[in-house]
Amino acid sequence: xxxxxxxxxxxxxxxxxxxxxxxxxxxxxxxxxxxxxxxxxxxxxxxxxxxxxxxxxxxxxxxxxxxxxxxxxxxxxxxxxxxxxxxxxxxxxxxxxxxxxxxxxxxxxxxxxxxxxxxxxxxxxxxxxxxxxxxxxxxxxxxxxxxxxxxxxxxxxxxxxxxxxxxxxxxx
Numbered sequence: 782x783x784x785x786x787x788x789x790x791x792x793x794x795x796x797x798x799x800x801x802x803x804x805x806x807x808x809x810x811x812x813x814x815x816x817x818x819x820x821x822x823x824x825x826x827x828x829x830x831x832x833x834x835x836x837x838x839x840x841x842x843x844x845x846x847x848x849x850x851x852x853x854x855x856x857x858x859x860x861x862x863x864x865x866x867x868x869x870x871x872x873x874x875x876x877x878x879x880x881x882x883x884x885x886x887x888x889x890x891x892x893x894x895x896x897x898x899x900x901x902x903x904x905x906x907x908x909x910x911x912x913x914x915x916x917x918x919x920x921x922x923x924x925x926x927x928x929x930x931x932x933x934x935x936x937x938x939x940x941x942x943x944x945x946x947x948x949x950x951x952x953x
Contacts, residue, residue, distance in 0.1 A: 796928040802828025808925060810915070810937060813839040818910035819948060820941045825934055833866055837874060859883055914944060 799808055806828060813822045822842035824835060843857065860875055861883040875882040915922045919940045927933045 796925065796933075797930040798825065798827045799925075800827035800829045802830070808933070810912075810922075811835040811839060812908075812911055813843060814908050814911045816907060818907040818914075820911050820944060823934070823937045823941060825930065825937070833868060833871055836860070836862070836866060836871060840878070840880070856880065864888075911944075915940060919943075 799806065802809070808825050809828055809830060809832065811824050811826065811832070812820050814820050822839045824839060824842075826832075826835060840857065840860075856878065857880055859881045864885050864887050867884050867887045872882045872884065915937075919936075922936065922940070925933055927936070
C-alpha cells in the first residue's frame with residue numbers, strides 16, 4: 782500500500798483551508814492507494830499542514846473487504862511512503878498496528894553513512910498514476926474553485942467512486 786500527496790492550487794479568492802505552504806498556495810490532497818494506484822481513502826488539508834499527521838486518519842478510513850468467510854480484514858500489511866513520512870514515531874505507530882512500514886530514510890548531508898547501504902525502493906509511479914487520473918480525467922481538481930471544503934471533498938469522493946466503477950466494469 783502507498784500514500785501520496787498532491788498540491789492543487791485554489792481559484793480566485795481562495796476558500797476554506799487554503800494556505801501558503803512549502804509547495805505554494807493551495808491545498809493538499811492526501812490519498813491512500815493500493816499497489817496499482819487505485820485510491821482507497823482521501824482527505825484534504827491546507828498546503829502548510831503537516832503531512833505526517835494524515836497517515837493514521839487515512840488508515841482508519843480504509844475498510845478492506847474480502848470474499849472469504851469469517852471476520853473481515855481491516856488491516857493493511859505494508860505501507861510504502863516517500864521520505865517526507867520518515868520518523869521514528871510514525872514507524873512505531875505503524876508497527877503497533879501490525880503494518881510493515883516501507884519508508885526510505887531521510888539523508889542528511891552532514892551525516893556520514895557507515896556500513897553497507899540499505900536499498901529500499903518505493904515505486905512512486907503507481908501512486909502518481911492516481912494523481913494523473915485526478916488531473917487528466919477530472920479537470921475540476923486542477924484548480925479548486927469551491928469556497929467550501931465540503932464541496933471539494935465531495936468531488937474527490939465522487940472521482941474515487943468513478944475510478945473504482947470504471948475498473949470493475951473494465952475487469953468484470
